[in-house]
Amino acid sequence: AEGGAPDLATQKKLIEEYLSLSLKKGESWYLVDIKWFKQWKKYVGFNQWDSHISGDQSVHPGPIDSSSLFKQGTTTLREHLVDDLDYVLLAEEAYKKLVSWYGQAPGQEPVIRKVIEQGMFVKHCKVEVYLMELKLTCESSDTTTTITHSFSRVDTIATLEQEMRRLFSIPEDKEVRLWNRYMSNTTFEQLSKKDATLQDDGLYQGQVIVIEVKKEDGTWPRQNVKGTGYSGASASTNQDSNSQGTSTSGSSNYYNGYGRNSTNNKPGRCGLTNLGNTCFMNSALQCMSNVCLLTDYMLSNQWEKELNKENPLGMRGEIAVSYNELIRDIWSGQRSYTVPKNFKIAVGRFAPQFSGYQQQDSQELMAFLLDGLHEDLNRIRKKPYIEVKDSGGRPDKIVASEAWENYKKRNDSIIIDIFHALLKSTVQCPDCRKISVTFDPFCYLSLPLPIKKERQIEVIWVPMSAEKKPMQRKLTVPKAGSIRDLCLAMADQVDVSPDKMVVTDVYNHRFHKIFKMEEGLNNIHDRDDIFIYEIPVSEIDRNILILPVYFRNRKYKVQNSNQNLVFNQSLFSHPLLLAVPRQSCTYNKLYQLLLQRMSRYVKVPNDSDDWPVESSSDADEEGPLSTKCSSVGASNGNCEGDGGGGEASNGHIASVQQMDTVTCQEGNINAPNSIKDSAALASCSTSLPVSRSKRIFTLRTTDNIGRDEADTDLLDDGSPLRLTNQTYLAVDWLKAAKDCFFDEKAAEDFEEHESMKTHHVPTRTVIQLDDCLKLFMKEEQLSVMDPWYCPDCKQHKQATKKFDLWSLPDVLIIHLKRFLYNKFSRDKIDVLVEFPIQGLDLRKYIINEESATCDLYDLVAVTNHYGGLGGGHYTAYAMNKDDSKWYYFDDSSVTSSSPDSVVTKAAYVLVYQRRNSQHRKPTLSGKSSISRTSLSNTSSSSSLGYQERSVPNGVGAASEDDDMETN
Numbered sequence: 001a002e003g004g005a006p007d008l009a010t011q012k013k014l015i016e017e018y019l020s021l022s023l024k025k026g027e028s029w030y031l032v033d034i035k036w037f038k039q040w041k042k043y044v045g046f047n048q049w050d051s052h053i054s055g056d057q058s059v060h061p062g063p064i065d066s067s068s069l070f071k072q073g074t075t076t077l078r079e080h081l082v083d084d085l086d087y088v089l090l091a092e093e094a095y096k097k098l099v100s101w102y103g104q105a106p107g108q109e110p111v112i113r114k115v116i117e118q119g120m121f122v123k124h125c126k127v128e129v130y131l132m133e134l135k136l137t138c139e140s141s142d143t144t145t146t147i148t149h150s151f152s153r154v155d156t157i158a159t160l161e162q163e164m165r166r167l168f169s170i171p172e173d174k175e176v177r178l179w180n181r182y183m184s185n186t187t188f189e190q191l192s193k194k195d196a197t198l199q200d201d202g203l204y205q206g207q208v209i210v211i212e213v214k215k216e217d218g219t220w221p222r223q224n225v226k227g228t229g230y231s232g233a234s235a236s237t238n239q240d241s242n243s244q245g246t247s248t249s250g251s252s253n254y255y256n257g258y259g260r261n262s263t264n265n266k267p268g269r270c271g272l273t274n275l276g277n278t279c280f281m282n283s284a285l286q287c288m289s290n291v292c293l294l295t296d297y298m299l300s301n302q303w304e305k306e307l308n309k310e311n312p313l314g315m316r317g318e319i320a321v322s323y324n325e326l327i328r329d330i331w332s333g334q335r336s337y338t339v340p341k342n343f344k345i346a347v348g349r350f351a352p353q354f355s356g357y358q359q360q361d362s363q364e365l366m367a368f369l370l371d372g373l374h375e376d377l378n379r380i381r382k383k384p385y386i387e388v389k390d391s392g393g394r395p396d397k398i399v400a401s402e403a404w405e406n407y408k409k410r411n412d413s414i415i416i417d418i419f420h421a422l423l424k425s426t427v428q429c430p431d432c433r434k435i436s437v438t439f440d441p442f443c444y445l446s447l448p449l450p451i452k453k454e455r456q457i458e459v460i461w462v463p464m465s466a467e468k469k470p471m472q473r474k475l476t477v478p479k480a481g482s483i484r485d486l487c488l489a490m491a492d493q494v495d496v497s498p499d500k501m502v503v504t505d506v507y508n509h510r511f512h513k514i515f516k517m518e519e520g521l522n523n524i525h526d527r528d529d530i531f532i533y534e535i536p537v538s539e540i541d542r543n544i545l546i547l548p549v550y551f552r553n554r555k556y557k558v559q560n561s562n563q564n565l566v567f568n569q570s571l572f573s574h575p576l577l578l579a580v581p582r583q584s585c586t587y588n589k590l591y592q593l594l595l596q597r598m599s600r601y602v603k604v605p606n607d608s609d610d611w612p613v614e615s616s617s618d619a620d621e622e623g624p625l626s627t628k629c630s631s632v633g634a635s636n637g638n639c640e641g642d643g644g645g646g647e648a649s650n651g652h653i654a655s656v657q658q659m660d661t662v663t664c665q666e667g668n669i670n671a672p673n674s675i676k677d678s679a680a681l682a683s684c685s686t687s688l689p690v691s692r693s694k695r696i697f698t699l700r701t702t703d704n705i706g707r708d709e710a711d712t713d714l715l716d717d718g719s720p721l722r723l724t725n726q727t728y729l730a731v732d733w734l735k736a737a738k739d740c741f742f743d744e745k746a747a748e749d750f751e752e753h754e755s756m757k758t759h760h761v762p763t764r765t766v767i768q769l770d771d772c773l774k775l776f777m778k779e780e781q782l783s784v785m786d787p788w789y790c791p792d793c794k795q796h797k798q799a800t801k802k803f804d805l806w807s808l809p810d811v812l813i814i815h816l817k818r819f820l821y822n823k824f825s826r827d828k829i830d831v832l833v834e835f836p837i838q839g840l841d842l843r844k845y846i847i848n849e850e851s852a853t854c855d856l857y858d859l860v861a862v863t864n865h866y867g868g869l870g871g872g873h874y875t876a877y878a879m880n881k882d883d884s885k886w887y888y889f890d891d892s893s894v895t896s897s898s899p900d901s902v903v904t905k906a907a908y909v910l911v912y913q914r915r916n917s918q919h920r921k922p923t924l925s926g927k928s929s930i931s932r933t934s935l936s937n938t939s940s941s942s943s944l945g946y947q948e949r950s951v952p953n954g955v956g957a958a959s960e961d962d963d964m965e966t967n
């Protein structure tokens, strides 16, 4: 331990207490590199950590070094860092203690983040790992610079103003105003509540903030931008409360006040105020509001007659009531924007019961809204119990209509009328060919995007040949692949069988992990140092052992608490994997093998070479070994090899064949080694001058992190060493010998393969909606992790499954699965998906001839998501049912738009309406189905576990993660 630091047990105890602390709003927490922290845990013997290596002595973790969390040479955190995989969060006190004991790596600042409250409906505390970047500009005569600056979401508007005054050098005595500029670029909203937080005001990542300085003549620069632009402030202006600016048409510049401009306000063209992180809700609401079939129903009095307050699955009518209130407001034509406060409260009251409900996903809110409205407006007052029948090989038509009838016995509402239809799922057992067919209602289609899910991993390839330098390469592998896929990608480049490769994660000069072939690539993070070693034989070869080898500086005897003499040794250089014969490998053979393996950077001493004598303690260490192996020269290995005789004299061993030689010999080395060695020695001594041996390093066994264990010295008496596949070797160097013979720079040197220069360019930059539909309906095999229980085989099987559309609803919601989440990776696919504004033809996808009558669809609304994970903003495009024109909804701002601008990379949820459907009375006679897999997954009556997972109605698209912060 460091001077002044308590003993390890105390350290462990002190820090342990902090690890169970829960987050409190406003606190500061510290990010620390997980690798450092894990090393520290090992060092102090944390019991949670692999128990077999917890001990009293270990490798010192060194000063706290979190540089790997940052983009190289910047103070910006790398993207997509994951808690507990990349970093650990430590409470302030814990961090300060660790720094006082271990210090901080030079040039590093602590990574401090604030605890903020998150969540729309259910607040939970969270450390704000990623700050929010705002784009700041100054609305003054001479400057148009935009400065990007990071803020915490809990910083106040006052802080923002202060920072902007500083950045744009605006004197304190000048009066300023702050504006939030919408994406439409034509609408501004004043930020006037100084004590509101950035989160309260619904500011989001990438938001443009404009500061405006009052001119000498007492006017404001923005006042003159457009003469008529100020009209909004007139009627019912509410200056002292949260003055919300808004715009009702594309030509306006801004308004400053709660505008009720009777000339400009039109039904449906009504913005929704951001209530702090509610843009996802607003965008979903604008889409729904522009579904005329639903809105017309809500504006009539029909909904009230159907309101069902008793439905135990419903929301006591509150969702329907608050939604109705909102829709009436939006379509009153009285307002340019409204505050969806009651609706938010109503949703908040019921949302928590929906497990898996991701609170900040626009698509999920839409699904939640539809489900809530359905149950609140369900015409069925008492749901009968329905028994699910197996399809049993009956015709689709019969099974489908039975399914739909059963469904309708429990579910009958305007939502079912408009949004629901039937999806056919076919599952087939690969072994007994048992086919299971089910028909499930859906209220949206979650379409996968046909993107090759690949990633690139940088590796260092270490060839077996001692002469060849390692080479850094970039390998392209399937994202969901295994270590074997990585080896296959490597094999393509180097002509070595994947069986003769070992993939490792090297950290601090040792093997942090040696991977198994079947392990997932999600275990490899972008910043890991992955080394792939070539080995001469497949690892399963029984005659050969592959031993991990560490290099150690051996020095200074120190005393540990038990009064034992121990050596303080530090690791250096890259570790190696060495192939050795399982049987009959003597100390000397091992020594020679290593010399040969290291020949690129280790010089073999000449007879004339001499290196300084070590200090007494070190000499003691070396002493016994020197005497024991007095007559064994460095040439022994060369004699056994082919023609290596002369090589010792030039100072380097260059026998490339050595390893293979040993491998070949393996089978026939049965004779006692001492005899063989002495025979070899005898023959050598005639051709080579053998000096009194001075080995330049010593060999010991060690553990996986390079510590000495009891009885680690290897016997150098010519007898076979007892090596197992658990053995780790340490090559111990004394300083003087290392200085003479070990070229550390050469040892760590590697070449850069040209693949390092390539950038991964996705092969497809544009995708057609049709491709997504085809992929959705393509037959696929279920994964090992996700099998199907075959009722005939009575076993879980990797069955094939296929979806087909049996019928379509009047309003079809298509969700593009842009967000990919799993436990280890997340990603947003930013590719452009082209979709038709008019005439989406789905007839070819309908397998039921009778319901394929007129399935041409026209787009009515789209939600957009801008930005990546961990930040972002939602808006919506929608076509007004009254004037059939397109508008852009960005929270409280509404601007005119056109169909041309709707198809963008941001499009996330598409709402299509069947052509002429408003003139048709909804009829569902041609449709049919069984159980409804509800959003809450509670009313599923499916008998096959498979359905609940795969039917895209409900939580199918939900993620395990609620990390997406949106506005």
Ligand SMILES: [Zn+2]
Residues within 6 Å of the ligand: 429, 430, 431, 432, 433, 434, 790, 791, 792, 793, 794, 797
């Ligand atoms: Zn089967």
